[in-house]
Amino acid sequence: MSEDRRRVVRRVGAVVLGVNLALALAKGGVWWTTGSLAVGSEAVNSLADSIYSLVVLAGLYLTTQPPDFEHPHGHERIEPFVSLFVAVGVFVVGGAVLWNATTSILVGSYGVNGGTAAVAVLVVTAGAKYGLYRYCLRIGEERHSPAIVAAALDNRNDILTAGAALVGVLGASAGVPVLDPIAGAVVSLGIFYTGYEIVRNNVNYLVGAAPPEELRREILARALEHPQVRGAHDVVAHYVGPEIDVSLHIEVEGRMTLFEAHDIESEVVESVGAMPEVDDVFVHVDPKELGEWKPNDEADRLVESESADRDRGGGEFDPASDVEADRDGESRPEDDAAPDHSA
Structure with missing residues (x-):
């Protein structure tokens, strides 16, 4: 992990x-002076957010520690677990909102009118949480941090809960206080869905799933764009935590020297490793004359799709034709066989 990413994530x-601590104090003050149940619930919500934010901050500190003897690849693999902790907090908040809403309707206790102060603090809360949502989402996507993305989704939840509380305050002012728990019950469903989103997104990081197709396609294209790579096979890309590990075999001319083959391997590793999502790259060099390529429809489809995208964009590089070309101008028995793009 780069020092820049470490600094930004922390x-x-x-x-x-x-921000969560400031909002908890502001809501607590309004609750103390007005007695508004809606604002009081929001104050408790912000206090809970502050507590789990502290835990998330500690988790992010751990994930951004540099590699050491026991963790030679760094500590980023902890990050999906931090995200799942956020998901647990989201589910707890959703359950609490639904419980309070149901209890209020059954008991008929809807709180009191919070007045202008309650409306103001809830509007400020919604605005602050929207700003945090956009900020966290942008940084989380730029830095490939699932924990920061999870925090963004949680802040999106808080916009909904603040909106529900605002409906309750305005409803009490208009003489219809039952709007508060009804709005809360509806919002709880959105909160539960956000928790599901966080779990769904992070399970792939934990089970070593393959990255999205566009990333797999770019990995294969970067390997094949080297002018001396004749083919690629056994290409495997999978998540290790929030980052991607890649291994692949490349085909080169068998008569080149070991130094030349090593240089090609290093250049392919550097090209694929330059992708911000990629952590480690392992490249095995095979003489093309061994004929180890294995036909693979999925890999061929990725290459053809990449070629079509480049053609539409006016690019000059065609992965398929690049692999098939005989750059030495000599006849080879292998030329009659299809080039390899196997993944």
Whole structure:
């Protein structure tokens, strides 16, 4: 992990914690002076957010530690577990909102009118949470941080809960306080769905799933774009935590020297490793004369799709024709066989 990513991720965690603490204090003050049940629930929600934000900040500190003897690849693999902790917090908040809403309707206790102060603090909360949502989402996607993305989704939840509380406050002002628990019950469903989103997104990181097709296609294209690579096979890309490990075999001319083959391998590793999502790249060099390529429809489809995209964009590089070309101008028995793009 780069020092820049480490610094940015930690800064986001600190900002989220600071904003949640400020909102908890502001809502607590309005609750104390007005007695509004809606604002009181939001104050408890912000206090809970502050507590889990502290845990998330500690988790992000651990995930951004540099590699050591026991963790030679770094600590990023902890990050999906931090995200799942956020998901648990989201489910707890959703359950609490639904419980309070149901209890309020059954008992007929809807709180009191919070007045202008309650409306103001809830509007400020919604605005602050929207700003945090956009900020965390942008940084999380740029830095490939599932924990920061999960925090963004949680802040999106808080916009909904603040909106529900605002409906309750306005409903009490209009003489229809039952709107508060009804809005809360509806919002709880959205909160539960957000928890599901976080779990779904992070399970792939934990089970070593393959990355999205566009990333697999780019990995294969970067390997094949080297002018001396004749084919690629046994290409495997999978998540290790939030990052991707790649292994592949490339086909080169068998008569080249070991130094030349090593240089090609290093250049392919550097090209694929330059992708921000990729952590480690392992390349095995095979003489093309061994004929180890294995036909693979999925890999051929990725290459053809990449070629079509480049043609539409006006690019000059065609992976398929590049692999098939005989750059030495000599006749080879292997030329009659289809080039290999196997994944």
